[in-house]
Amino acid sequence: MKKLVSLLLALCMLLSLGVASAEIADVEPLTVAGPDDATAKWDMWSFVDAHNEFYAQMVDKWNAENPDRTIQITFTTYPYADMHQKMLMSLQTGKGAPDMCDIEIGQFPNFIPADEEIPLYPMNDALVGYEDMVKARLDVYSGADGNRYGIPFHVGASVMYWNAEIFEKYNLDYKSVKTWEDYTELGRKLRDASNGEVYLTSVDTAGVDWMWIAMSSYGEDWTGGLDGEVNVQLDSVKKMLEMQQQWLEEGIAMISTDGHVDLEAGFANVSSGKIASFPKAMWYMSRFINYMPEMKGKYDIGLIPTFEAGQKCSVGIGGTGTVVTNQASEPELAAEWLVWAKCGAEGQKYIWDVLGFDVCNAAYWSDPAFAENEENIYNTFFRVKPYLVLQQLDELDAIGTIYSTANSPTINDYFCTTVLNNILEDGMDVDEALQDAADYIEFEID
Amino acid sequence: MKYLKKYLYSQKVAPYIFVLPFVLSFLIFWVYPLISGITMSFQDIGFSKREWVGIENYAKLLRDKTFKLAISNSIEYMAWTIALLIPFPMIFAVMMDSRLTKAKGVWKAIMYIPALTSVVISGMLFRMMFSEADGSQMNKLMVWLGQQPIPWLKSKATSWLGLILLCCWRWTGVNMLYFLSGLKAIDSTLYEAADVDGCTAIQKFRHITLPLLQPTTIYVVTISVFAGLSMFLESFMLWGNNDSPKNIGLTIVGYLYKRGIQKNDMGYACAVGVVLLVIALLINFAQLIATGTIKIGKRKEE
CATH class of the missing domain: 3.40.190.10 (Periplasmic binding protein-like II)
Structure with missing residues (x-):
């Protein structure tokens, strides 16, 4: 009898082990966009899932346009407070930070201290050619050293x-x-x-x-x-x-x-x-x-x-500044992609049509094809x-x-x-x- | 192999090998953080800088009104939990121990189940119950009683009702089990003798149960002091984040979290932690000396 019970118990344990490993195999892979043999591979964090979906689309578009320098990004979405705390910790310890990250405007000052080295990559060079961006929105993500560290999504008027x-x-x-x-x-x-x-x-x-x-x-x-x-x-x-x-x-x-x-x-x-x-x-x-x-x-x-x-x-209220960290591999390419994705024509269209933001590239505001498009859900939802x-x-x-x-x-x-x-x-x-x-x-x- | 065997069987070495895992974890996870915490409390720490600032952090703490509020909140919470979570569980334990109580297993299970829930989930449930929305349970109750709905979590009295209720709901069963095991250790012949002498139930409780339960009571008070002073998660979950209106729910650990994690000021946070340690040790030593668990200067008599 005792033997039978112990046999049953052992069987149970084995089975549960099998179930556990099956579960592990079933876990959905992290959101990855881009091919495995890409030139650059990055990690990116956000606290809004919709932002990561946007970035993933922009990765595919970039790869179609730039077959010679393809990119792959692994996205992770964390809860708001969690993500910012993890970011602070990993930048402080110099280990474990992602290559790119969304940082909410209220938290941004914590990442650009005035009196010490800023753990982010400056994006002044990457922003050349995007002069129509609303300046005030870039200013809010700038350090005391005058460098631009965050790329905005919207004006937030x-x-x-x-x-x-x-x-x-x-x-x-x-x-x-x-x-x-x-x-x-x-x-x-x-x-x-x-x-x-x-x-x-x-x-x-x-x-x-x-x-x-x-x-x-x-x-x-x-x-x-x-x-x-x-x-x-x-x-x-x-x-x-x-x-x-x-x-x-x-x-x-x-x-x-x-x-x-x-x-x-x-x-x-x-x-x-x-x-x-x-x-x-x-x-x-x-x-x-x-x-x-x-x-x-x-x-x-x-x-x-x-x-x-x-x-x-x-x-302008609220906002998200996306940064390239000083732990990023190939930060120059990362900054270039990021600015292209968030400030370029295709990105701006997605930001308005899907995310519903008032985009930072002021040139589009008065462009009827962009702003008054009847297919845009926001244009038909409100009375104006x-x-x-x-x-x-x-x-x-x-x-x-x-x-x-x-x-x-x-x-x-x-x-x-x-x-x-x-x-x-x-x-x-x-x-x-x-x-x-x-x-x-x-x-x-x- | 032979050497290993020799060491393992040696009466001198074997005990050290057996306590090694504990000693190691004690050194790595307790002594090292403690020492580095104390060192960090004298530093100003940023992304790249780490400067010695002497007692500046402590000097600022002395002038910090929010910190004083956090201390008074924590101590008040500790006092409430001790005031409520010692007598009631003790009475429940005596009732559970009585022959007159029916279906003891059911009662014990009902009391103990809340302790098995996670603080995170129970805190969220209490947050919804005490929500200021018209549809929350507490506001439904208020309307049923003919009162106006009130923003429960925005004033101290009403929100602390929720906080203390949450604590009692979770811990009554646990403390009851401690007392129950203490009761089991009391010799039943004492009660029989008391019965023969014609004692009332209250006299038996006062003169047999209470004194003989003292070791258990001291233990429960000691852990309640620690638990009360280090409370954080309950408050964090009840208000949904670390920021309660006018800081009515801010505790010492909450303040440590706010400074160290939210505001990235590790040096200052460590100073808060050191002060918490000192307060907890002072209260505990005072209590243990007062109850005679630790005897000072009496060793020779023994």
Whole structure:
């Protein structure tokens, strides 16, 4: 009996071993693009799967055009925080970093320290010939040494998303809104018409987009730019926060569920019609396609109001700078491919048609074949062709820039955890809260 | 071969060979990181630079309000877990040990199962339960009770309710098992004698169970101090990342993670780690001396 049991057990173990090894063999291979006998073989990381799909396509296109120097890239997609931490670690230890990597704009300053050697490959030479790229977008990924280290995907111009259906239902006109005063007035009307059920917008406690928009209007920047001093006690920021406090008091706005609208809870508020408008960068369009397809034909895109006439009404928000690391093999070719892929004609078309971004090569914005293509899903989803809004912004020269500097993570961190909660959730006096922020940031930077 | 055999059978060498794996892992994974952690806490470390800065990191820590908040959060959490996770598991253990309880296996399994779940998953579940969305369980409960939905994880009182509930849900069963094994070691004749003397159940608990369970209690308190002070994952998962509103959920280890991993300031993070070690050792020694587990200056009497 005992023998039988032990035999059975042994059999079980053997079988499970077999299953385990079968499973290992079944694991899908990492995404690899390009032939095995390629001239250059690279590793590339991203935190967005769609980005890697884009790169893989561009590898195939490159190989078709350049049979004499083919490339092969192995792609890995990691979760956002994981990937950036792995990158920092591997660059610090000098081992294990990929040849190329996507780095989110908020994290970028961590990789280009001002006072020591930057562990990335400069791409100034590779960028020659792409002068139509929006300069401000290359500047945000530049080091204190003036070198360009990251290649952008998009401008991230912020625009106002309007739920036109709601305003039609209550017979309100949102198109004539020019200033924040008009906007507030519209909010009061919407509140009264809907018995307080629909909020005009939701204000963020875990995002600083609204602050950026205000700063852009007044031409201010709390980081002080590339060589200025940090100052968060700005008139623009104060005005925006006091206005938001007033909205909350009057029941015009709600506080974004979970902190901002680019989250599941935010999508729910947008698609259920709980909020009727919100300012967000143009890349938010893809969230509609991916998470709120039922909103097709309901939403309109327009300019964000300003405090006074003639101010800038937009600002570049968010972004991904793709880098070549100092551990890359054949970095020169890598930089050349990367710039070709992200800034060249074919790449730009893919970035707009599939990823839905406002591309950085400004020459395409007014090209009807590129911008107004009816086959582009975004052109038919909204009530306006998005690039027409972009053209309008371009004509008005209305897209401002807020820099990402070594101090940006500290400022963002404190605003998103403490300052905005103090002011919007707890109703703390704006001056007092900003003074507290200034004290904290001074200590951190010291 | 012959030499090997000789060594293996030698009474002097064999014990060292047997403890070697432990000693090696202790040296490599404990002593080495400890020493390099202490050294790094006196340095400023970047991508390529590594400079000695003396006690600058510690001097900055002294002025760091966020760090003080993290310490007070960690100590508060530790205090709560000790206050709740000692008495209740002890009472449950006594109940499990009683002859009057039916279906003990079922109860024990129910209490113990949460400990088998991963913190990551249970933290996510609690995050959804305590979400500020109208559809979350807690807000459904609030509406059912005739109250307004509230943003649970944005204020300290309500979010800590979730945090401590999560901790108790996970660890009650484990601590109960410790106490249960302690109870098994108590001689049943003591209870019989007490019965003969006409003791009430409470008197028996107070004068037999409690004193004889003391070694177990000391052990559970000791590990709870460590676990409470080094809590990180629960908070990280409950808020979905390391950034809780106004840092209400920031713990010492959370702060270490924020400095070292998120902000890439390893030197400062190591200083945080060293302070955590000192605090944990101080509390533990104080407790072990107070309970008589470690005796100072009494060796001669023995």
